[in-house]
Amino acid sequence: MRISACIKRVPITGGRILLTEDARAINTQHLGFTMSPHEECGVEEAVRLIEANKGDSVVLTLGPREAVEQLRDAMALGVDRGIHLQTDGREWDGEATATALVDAIRADEADHGRFDIIFFGNESADSGGFQVGIRVAYALGRACVTGLKKVTLQGASVRCEQEVEAGRDVYVVPLPAVLTVKEGLNLPRYPSVPGRMRARSKPVSVVTPIRPDPRLELVSLAVPAGQGRRAESLGSGAAAAPAVVELLRKAGVL
Amino acid sequence: MSVLILTDGSDASRQALTLARRFGDPVHAVHMDAVAPFAPDSLAAILQQVADELNAAAVFAAGTDRGNEVMARLAARAGLPLAANCVAVTPGAPAALTRLRWGGSLLEEARLHSPRPLITVAPHTVSIEDGPEPIDVDVARFVEELDERDLLVRASDHVAPQNGGVSLTTAKVIVSGGRGVGSKEGFAIIEELAGLLGAAVGCSRAVTSAGWRPHSDQVGQTGTKVAPEVYIACGISGATQHMAGLKGAKRILAINSDPQAPLMLNADYTVTGDLKEVVPAITAEIRKRT
Numbered sequence: 179m180r181i182s183a184c185i186k187r188v189p190i191t192g193g194r195i196l197l198t199e200d201a202r203a204i205n206t207q208h209l210g211f212t213m214s215p216h217e218e219c220g221v222e223e224a225v226r227l228i229e230a231n232k233g234d235s236v237v238l239t240l241g242p243r244e245a246v247e248q249l250r251d252a253m254a255l256g257v258d259r260g261i262h263l264q265t266d267g268r269e270w271d272g273e274a275t276a277t278a279l280v281d282a283i284r285a286d287e288a289d290h291g292r293f294d295i296i297f298f299g300n301e302s303a304d305s306g307g308f309q310v311g312i313r314v315a316y317a318l319g320r321a322c323v324t325g326l327k328k329v330t331l332q333g334a335s336v337r338c339e340q341e342v343e344a345g346r347d348v349y350v351v352p353l354p355a356v357l358t359v360k361e362g363l364n365l366p367r368y369p370s371v372p373g374r375m376r377a378r379s380k381p382v383s384v385v386t387p388i389r390p391d392p393r394l395e396l397v398s399l400a401v402p403a404g405q406g407r408r409a410e411s412l413g414s415g416a417a418a419a420p421a422v423v424e425l426l427r428k429a430g431v432l
Numbered sequence: 433m434s435v436l437i438l439t440d441g442s443d444a445s446r447q448a449l450t451l452a453r454r455f456g457d458p459v460h461a462v463h464m465d466a467v468a469p470f471a472p473d474s475l476a477a478i479l480q481q482v483a484d485e486l487n488a489a490a491v492f493a494a495g496t497d498r499g500n501e502v503m504a505r506l507a508a509r510a511g512l513p514l515a516a517n518c519v520a521v522t523p524g525a526p527a528a529l530t531r532l533r534w535g536g537s538l539l540e541e542a543r544l545h546s547p548r549p550l551i552t553v554a555p556h557t558v559s560i561e562d563g564p565e566p567i568d569v570d571v572a573r574f575v576e577e578l579d580e581r582d583l584l585v586r587a588s589d590h591v592a593p594q595n596g597g598v599s600l601t602t603a604k605v606i607v608s609g610g611r612g613v614g615s616k617e618g619f620a621i622i623e624e625l626a627g628l629l630g631a632a633v634g635c636s637r638a639v640t641s642a643g644w645r646p647h648s649d650q651v652g653q654t655g656t657k658v659a660p661e662v663y664i665a666c667g668i669s670g671a672t673q674h675m676a677g678l679k680g681a682k683r684i685l686a687i688n689s690d691p692q693a694p695l696m697l698n699a700d701y702t703v704t705g706d707l708k709e710v711v712p713a714i715t716a717e718i719r720k721r722t
Contacts, residue, residue, distance in 0.1 A: 191672045193694025195538060204538075215637070215654040215673075273513050301500075301516075303653065303673075305540075306533055308516045308552075309504035316508035321585050324472075324501050339591060342497070343601075347470065348589035361654040362647030365640075393513035395526070397541040399533070409686070409696065415705035416713035422685065423717045425701060429662050429683055431605045431629065432718065 179233035180290065181224040183297040184279060184311070185213040185252060187245040188304045201398045203269075204304075213239075213248045215361045216299030222366040223329055223359065224297055225256035231331070234258055234290065238282060240275050242267040246382060253377035254369035260382040261286060271392040272305070276313030278387040283318065285385075295336065298358045300325045307394075315356035322356040323349045327363055433457075436488040437566055438479060438502055440464035444494035444555035451553050452492035453563050455523045460486055461566035464498060467575060472498070473582040476505035478574045483510075483548065490523070495552035507550050515544050517554040532557070535653030535676030556680065598632040600649070600656045605664070606681075608634030608651055610674075612667020612688065612707055616644040621711045622666060628718050634658065636668045652677035666707040670695025687711065 189209040196205040213221070221237060228235045237252040239245045240263035249260035263278050270278070287293060298311030315322030327346060328339035334353055339346040341360060369377075412421040426432040435456040439445040440463070452459050462482055467474040479502070483491050491506065493499035495517040507514035519539070520530040526543035532554050533540050544551075593599075600606060607626040609619055619633070626633045634651040635644070651658050652674045659680030666687045668674060675698060678684060686699035687707050696702050703710050 191534065191537070193670055193672065195534070195672060271513065273507075276508075303535075304533060306517060306535065307514070308500035309507060309514050312501070312504040313508040316505070322505075323585055325497055340587075345593040346591040347587040348591060349585060350588060351585055361637075362640075362650070365643055365647075391545075393545045394515055395543040395545065397543060400539045400541070402536070402539050409699045409702045412685075412701050412703050414703065416709045418703040418705065418710060419713035419717040422701075422703060422710075422714050423721065425683075425685065426605075426629070426662060426718075431631075431661050 179227065179231045180236075180293045181227050181233065181295050181297070182236040182238060182283070182293045183217065183220045183224040183252065183257065184238045184314075185217040185221065185248055186239060186299070186302045186304070187211050187241045187248045188214050188302065195401055197399055197401070201400065202396065203399070211244070211247065213251060214299045214303040216301070216359055218366045219361055219363040220297030220299060220359045221252045221255055221257060222364050224295070226364070227295070227331070228258075229256070236261060236286060236293075238279060239263065240270060240278055240387070241265060249382055250377045251369065253380045254373045255367060256373065259380050262382055262384045264384050264386050265389060268389060269305075269392065269396050270389060271394040272307035272309040273313065273393060274390050276310045276317065277390075279310070279314050280317040281387065282385055283314070292354055294353045294355075296354075296356045298356065300358045300360045311356055311358040318356070320354050320356050321351035322358070323351055324358040326357055326359045329357060329359070329363065433489040434486045435459045436479065436483050436486060436491045437461050438464060438475065438491070438493035438499060439566070440494070440496075440498070442494065442496075443560065444496055444499070444553070446560045447555065447558040448492045448494045448499070448553040449566060450558055450561045450563070451518070451521050451551070452490065453561075454521065455490040455492075455549070456488075458564060459566040460488070460569050462569050462571060466571045467578070469587040470498070471583050471586040472502050472505050473585055474575075474578050475502045476509055477578060477582045478571055479506050480510055481574055482569050482571070488548065490549040490551060493552050495554045499552050503550055503552050510548070510550075512548055512550055513544060513546050514550045514552070515542065516552045518551050519554050519557040521549075521551055523549075534672060536679055537653075537672040537676050598630065600632045600634055600651065600658050603632035603658070604661045605629045605631035606634045606651070606658055606660045606662075607631045607664045607666065608636070608668060609639060609666045609707075610636040610668030611638040613639065613644070618708075619644065621708065621715070625664075625711055625715045628715060631664075636671075636674050665695050665699070666711055668695050669693045670698055
């Protein structure tokens with residue numbers, strides 16, 4: 179069985195987002211980086227499927243040179259190797275990202291065989307375009323199910339549970355398939371020290387796709403107004419309890 | 433020039449309609465239940481054909497899970513860019529728009545270079561304006577001619593939600609705990625207060641990542657977005673990931689030993705102190721009065 183997971187490097191934004199001077203990006207000078215939360219679950223699921231069924235797992239990312247850190251993170255969880263679509267750090271829109279990924283996936287499949295499942299996050303944490311996985315599936319002519327909270331192999335098919343307002347909808351689609359997942363699909367393992375050590379020597383191949391002019395073009399970013407409400411202190415410690423109860427009463431919830 | 437909208441009749445769809453009217457007249461509508469059970473590729477196929485026949489200037493939908501999903505499929509099959517979760521749009525070449533990033537923690541100004549803008553509108557961000565009602569498209573003939581491939585992905589069954597406790601999405605009060613709660617067992621005092629208030633129990637991402645609570649309790653960008661009358665945040669620092677889930681909360685009460693925690697600065701009311709003292713004291717005070 180062959181499984182791949184596609185991930186995106188994003189900053190860990192903490193409590194307050196600061197922008198660069200030109201307001202075109204987040205000022206990440208003092209920030210750490212991670213992969214989007216949904217994608218972490220896609221990586222974990224890929225590792226579990228290969229552990230259970232044997233085979234080969236690959237993690238792909240499109241991003242700057244430093245995004246190799248996130249490939250190593252995924253390999254520390256158990257993914258076998260990485261493919262880095264390296265960029266100069268500029269923003270790529272969802273359409274261009276999908277096109278580059280499709281080229282890389284096709285090239286890898288030509289050498290190693292078809293992926294049974296390609297995992298994506300339902301949407302990235304930062305740009306939230308809701309589209310890259312669907313575009314890749316469409317270009318490859320494969321079934322795509324989105325927003326998944328549970329994935330179960332059933333022979334040559336996969337049973338998928340999609341989160342909806344009241345419960346979950348169930349889809350059964352044939353493999354190969356592209357699945358976009360949400361956090362809660364599983365609880366990703368914490369990478370072990372030996373896992374991190376092994377990840378250092380796992381192979382990462384690098385390709386440098388050419389960035390087309392984006393058709394969804396970022397002009398600038400802004401922090402929305404209205405953040406930083408004016409908090410009223412109800413006191414400190416246990417002594418504040420009567421004021422809290424008064425607040426609950428006034429709000430009509432007690 | 434006409435405009436096409438994918439609608440489910442909800443307020444979110446009416447907000448999308450409000451922005452769609454700026455791109456042309458009349459607005460034609462395809463309903464989300466045109467193909468039942470839900471088959472997203474089929475809806476995308478129908479939208480594409482209808483948009484071509486009407487020569488639609490743009491296609492709109494609400495930025496709900498389903499709206500975004502169907503529009504992404506339309507974008508993929510039509511070879512067009514998609515702008516998801518917009519809050520403002522101005523027609524033109526390129527179209528100018530404002531859209532949400534980071535679950536609403538950032539706004540992006542963008543240009544959409546497309547012969548037919550495909551746009552989803554972020555729910556609860558636009559005030560609904562009155563205007564001419566959209567004209568329903570008769571989709572019967574498109575449904576009949578659907579390609580089998582477009583019916584491959586189709587909801588074939590439904591699993592009911594697991595009962596137990598108050599639902600986060602509909603709760604009037606939520607008592608929520610963060611890393612400051614300290615452990616799985618530490619949630620006992622949160623649960624006790626929640627029980628007394630008829631409230632739902634929530635938590636931050638740090639808590640679900642640690643395995644203290646199930647992911648279904650998580651409030652935030654990658655968890656549940658909530659809209660209670662009162663949100664009581666206990667020992668939650670207030671990362672943007674968490675705040676993205678709180679935009680609908682009417683009143684936020686933060687209890688934290690660190691007065692500089694982001695959530696303390698973004699709350700309506702604060703109590704400075706150790707939640708392990710403050711929360712039981714609130715519980716005791718309610719018991720005393722009832």
